[in-house]
Amino acid sequence: MLKIALTGGDGLVGSRIIELLENDFTFISISQSRMDITNLAQVNAELKNLDFDIFLHLAAYTNVAEAEKTKDLAFKINRSGTQNVFAVVSGKNKKFIYISTDFVFDGKNPPFYEDSMPNPISAYGFSKYEGEKIIKNQAMIVRISYPYREKYELKKDFFRTFKSFLEQKKPLSLITDSLMTPTFIDDIAFALKYLFNNYSSEIFHLVGSNSLSPYQASLLIAEKFNLDKSIIGKTTYKKYIKDKAPLPRFAEIKSRKNDFYKMKSFQQGLEEIKS
Ligand SMILES: NC(=O)c1ccc[n+]([C@@H]2O[C@H](COP(=O)([O-])OP(=O)(O)OC[C@H]3O[C@@H](n4cnc5c(N)ncnc54)[C@H](OP(=O)(O)O)[C@@H]3O)[C@@H](O)[C@H]2O)c1
Numbered sequence: 283m284l285k286i287a288l289t290g291g292d293g294l295v296g297s298r299i300i301e302l303l304e305n306d307f308t309f310i311s312i313s314q315s316r317m318d319i320t321n322l323a324q325v326n327a328e329l330k331n332l333d334f335d336i337f338l339h340l341a342a343y344t345n346v347a348e349a350e351k352t353k354d355l356a357f358k359i360n361r362s363g364t365q366n367v368f369a370v371v372s373g374k375n376k377k378f379i380y381i382s383t384d385f386v387f388d389g390k391n392p393p394f395y396e397d398s399m400p401n402p403i404s405a406y407g408f409s410k411y412e413g414e415k416i417i418k419n420q421a422m423i424v425r426i427s428y429p430y431r432e433k434y435e436l437k438k439d440f441f442r443t444f445k446s447f448l449e450q451k452k453p454l455s456l457i458t459d460s461l462m463t464p465t466f467i468d469d470i471a472f473a474l475k476y477l478f479n480n481y482s483s484e485i486f487h488l489v490g491s492n493s494l495s496p497y498q499a500s501l502l503i504a505e506k507f508n509l510d511k512s513i514i515g516k517t518t519y520k521k522y523i524k525d526k527a528p529l530p531r532f533a534e535i536k537s538r539k540n541d542f543y544k545m546k547s548f549q550q551g552l553e554e555i556k557s
Contacts, residue, residue, distance in 0.1 A: 290340030319363030360409035378421035389530025466551035473543035487537035
């Protein structure tokens with residue numbers, strides 16, 4: 283069985299990957315308390331004698347809004363942390379997979395494929411792109427976009443955020459003139475299963491099969507879970523982003539390379555969660 287060592291294994295995405303694939307691979311999850319990726323000495327000490335085949339690097343500073351205020355920390359974790367882990371893993375001649383984001387794109391001329399030119403507009407996007415640059419052409423980069431799942435106590439994704447607003451009948455005001463590409467995390471896990479077994483030093487997009495506006499996404503959630511959609515208000519991109527972290531407007535992300543796992547549309551993902 284392939285041994286996959288990973289950072290971020292208790293996060294939103296990583297914990298589901300382990301849950302779904304634990305019978306297919308041996309996972310060695312290295313938590314922040316054991317190894318702070320910004321501390322090279324700690325990374326060296328932890329990984330020096332560790333036996334694994336592939337290193338899956340998910341750990342990141344992921345708070346997009348906060349990253350604008352704490353840029354140094356975001357860059358320390360997403361750039362220097364990635365640099366530290368990659369240096370030690372590549373020194374051991376092991377395979378490395380960096381999980382990245384659609385936020386490396388500017389959202390101006392969609393769609394965005396694996397070979398589209400990144401041009402981040404937010405501190406988070408910049409810091410993740412810096413991580414990509416460290417490993418580009420030497421290891422695998424997997425970009426994901428708006429990941430969501432049925433349950434996870436520690437952090438709400440956009441799907442559970444919208445759903446809980448609707449359940450509590452709290453008014454929502456959502457953008458009608460922008461695009462997002464929601465990705466069912468279970469699909470990310472199953473597509474990664476293929477990539478673990480068919481590794482190459484390339485960029486892959488593992489993203490949902492359709493893009494829609496946040497407003498349309500919330501209507502679908504309301505319809506699927508029989509919630510009152512009359513409380514969903516509309517806003518424009520321009521109004522919404524005022525005083526907020528820059529948000530790529532047309533985040534229509536696609537893949538030319540994923541011919542190995544059929545990713546669900548947002549409707550299909552909701553269907554699966556409901557059933
Ligand atoms: N969530 C999204 O919307 C989204 C979208 C696109 C791409 N991504 C990418 O997908 C990956 C996983 O995201 P996620 O949402 O699952 O993340 P998450 O739930 O926010 O978890 C982040 C993980 O990183 C760990 N971490 C943070 N700083 C660390 C450090 N200095 N040393 C070691 N570990 C550290 C955290 O450990 P603690 O639990 O100890 O804090 C946690 O396990 C990230 O690379 C992210 O950039 C996420």
